[in-house]
Amino acid sequence: MYAHRYASTSFQHPGDAMSDDESADDNGADAEEEQEPVDLEAIRDDLESFESDVEALEADLEAADTEDDLDVVEADLEAFRDAFGEVEIPEPPETDDEDEDDEDEEPAPEEQLQERYDDIDSDVSDLESDLEDQRGPYGEDVVSEIESASGTITGTRWTEEGDEELLVAVDDFLETFTDLLGSDVTRTAEGEDVPAQLEATLEDAVDAVEAAALDADDDAETIAGLLECCDDFQSDIDDATEWTDLKVREQMRREGFYDVLDHVKDFPPEWHALKVHEKRGNVEMILLALETFDSDFMEEHCLEALERMGPEEAIEPMLQKANRRDTAAMSILGKIGVDSDDVVETLLDYVDSNPTLQQPAFRALGEVGxxxxxxxxxxxxxxxxxxxxxxxxxxxxxxxxxxxxxxxxxxxxxxxxxxxxxxxxxxxxxxxxxxxxxxxxxxxxxxxxxxxxxxxxxxxxxxx
Missing domain, CATH: 1.25.10.10 (Leucine-rich Repeat Variant)
Incomplete structure (x- = not known):
């Protein structure tokens, strides 16, 4: 679309032409080299033309519906890059230091052209990124996600509880996967342990995707569904109990954190236990969970429980977190409502701060009076x-x-x-x-x- 015009475009660059006298001077030893003046107006016109081409490319990319359409846009972008790369902006003339210090002076024409050139280059880079974002997804992406999940399963040491959770996760995955793909992949019992069995099962799933030869255009909806299915599968794997999790859970079990559970209603079980401890007013167990579980999920729910309860036993740990700019801890100190010097001094540090910190600090100071x-x-x-x-x-x-x-x-x-x-x-x-x-x-x-x-x-x- 654009290649022919680009191929015929020529630019006059500094130093490309010699004067007649210089050409006639064979030795040239004492002759002063002279350069023809650069035609800045011609460069300006070329840049204007390139700007128009960028707008056209943007429109083409927006209108592209298929991979073939995107291939055409990509070819045009490559042709544009080749032609645009031929543009050379001359250096601005040297100026006195005094002139350089004049901030009100208008930039030299060469500097203005360079800025315009850089803007075009940036716009084209954005177009290239948008083009890649608009491609796919492809069947290969589904294969990659399944192989990644398989690698996580085989590369992790799981507890017995974790093995059971993985079996459920794979069964849920296969139910959706086979429905979307129209395949008959089932969980195999081959392999000496659960991760090995699941690895073999997921290899069958990969073979099924490759055999389906999914087309990015014709099967776009199926591919999107499979990728969503893979995301859910990966989330289930992340939630399964690893061997490294066992240390924390065993510690909490010895501390009696799980003793309140007759059955597990919510997953993970520590969340269920946390709810029971809040209901029973067991502040020490909630503080223990906050300190022990290395989990953003559990930290969030522990802090929410403490804010609802407002227990004085939480003042010291909340002061420690508030001193690290933790806004949830500031809110909890307000709910506790104890007007102590330590609490007030900690919150006063944020009164003349930024709005994100000021809001919870103001309210907490108000609540403690x-x-x-x-x-x-x-x-x-x-x-x-x-x-x-x-x-x-x-x-x-x-x-x-x-x-x-x-x-x-x-x-x-x-x-x-x-x-x-x-x-x-x-x-x-x-x-x-x-x-x-x-x-x-x-x-x-x-x-x-x-x-x-x-x-x-x-x-x-x-x-x-």
Whole structure:
């Protein structure tokens, strides 16, 4: 499509032509070499043409529906690369150091051309990546996934429980696999142990995929289904119990962590045990699980259980995690609600931080009622980020210190964001003194509905 135009394109590069006098001078020893001036306008026109070609290639790639279509786009991209590679942008002329320091000076034409060239090159690289992403998937990808799963099974030492889990995983895989492929692959009993048997079974599955000769276009739906089936299979393998898992589980079994299980309702069993321990209030077992299980899954559920429970026994381990910028630990400290120096000082470190850390720190300080945090949090009421101002206002309301009335009143009167003003009104209602409520009561006809709602809650009767 583009190869013919590219083949006929020529460019004038620096140093390609000699003057007549230089050609006539046979010895040339004392003659000063002269170069014809580079035609920057011609290069600019060529780059404009290449930019148009890139747009056309982008449209072709977007319209490509089959592998044959993609092959055409790939050939055009290769032809484009060959032609584009012939372009040479001349170096800009040397300038004095003083000129180089002038930041307001417009870049030299050569620099502008180089920037334009680099943009085109980047766009073409993106097109090449998009082309590869758009190809396939292929039957070979399914084979690769099955072989990878087989390698994991044979390369891992499994417990007896793990062997049973693998047998179930393979049976589930084959049920979907044979339905999608229309094959009759079944689990074999050949092999001296379970991994060897499953390796032989998966070799049969690979043979079945190769025999099917799946076409990337005609069988795209089948290939996609098989790949999804392989993903589920790999997940089941990952969940099976390895020998290395046994050390942790045996340790936890000796500690009595699994004693609460009459039967396993949830998988993995430690999750089921964790739920029972939470229900029974066994904080020490949840903390033991958090410390022992090297699992993001278990850590997440342990922290969620502690946040729901809010036990004081968790203060020390949560302080350790909060000092490592763990936002879940900050939230748990807030739910525990103990206004200790260690807790407050740890959370105060994040008051003047980034929003990701400020939000849980503000709320936790509010929930523990940290009076020494009033001024640091009040300082955040003038921050540029409206979210930060809103979180700060609500934290001050949770603390309930009357020193916050005046700064909150100023936010309610002057802040540009109605949601921040609504947070200030809510905070004043939370403080609940006559002075605080009197401020909010004046906003019954406010322009912002949320502020009106807070004003309607006000009772001017003296606070109890």
């Amino acid at each position: 940290a009076e020494q945090a009033v001024q640091p949090i009040a300082n955040q009421l003038v921050e540029e980020n409206p979210d930060v101002r809103s979180w700060a206002a609500r934290a001050l309301g949770l603390i309930g210190d009357t020193r916050a009335i005046e700064p909150l009143a100023e936010v309610l009167a002057d802040d540009d964001e109605d949601r921040v003003r609504a947070s200030a009104a809510w905070a004043l209602n939370q403080i609940g003194t006559a002075d605080a409520l009197e401020v909010v009561a004046d906003y019954g006809d406010d322009r912002a509905y949320l502020v009106q709602v807070e004003a309607e809650k006000v009772s001017l009767e003296p606070a109890a």
